[in-house]
Amino acid sequence: MAAQTRARTYYATWGALLVLTGCTMAASSLTRGRAEVALTLLSSTAKASLVALFFMHLAQSRFMLRAVLVVAAAFVAILVALTAADVALRPPVPVLQPKG
Numbered sequence: 001m002a003a004q005t006r007a008r009t010y011y012a013t014w015g016a017l018l019v020l021t022g023c024t025m026a027a028s029s030l031t032r033g034r035a036e037v038a039l040t041l042l043s044s045t046a047k048a049s050l051v052a053l054f055f056m057h058l059a060q061s062r063f064m065l066r067a068v069l070v071v072a073a074a075f076v077a078i079l080v081a082l083t084a085a086d087v088a089l090r091p092p093v094p095v096l097q098p099k100g
Contacts, residue, residue, distance in 0.1 A: 012055040020047050 009024040020043045027039035058066060 009054060013050050016038075016050055017047055 024040055024043045027036055030033070052069060058069060
């Protein structure tokens with residue numbers, strides 16, 4: 001019975017990954033600019049979460065493994081936010097005009 005439930009969970013996860021991949025492809029062909037990036041990052045995060053929870057068995061794991069995953073994700077989010085802030089707050093670089 002447990003094997004049947006596990007197989008059903010794997011197939012449902014696989015189906016969700018296919019749907020999210022389709023959403024990513026649709027977002028890349030329908031939108032341009034910041035909306036495309038936001039939708040692509042959102043679907044990629046959802047896919048990575050599904051893989052971590054079900055294929056890596058983090059949903060059934062102990063608290064400490066989940067805590068490590070959350071801390072690592074928070075660290076990456078902090079690094080991305082700091083990098084984005086650094087790029088956004090830099091002064092513009094002057095364009096050099098050729099002499100002559």
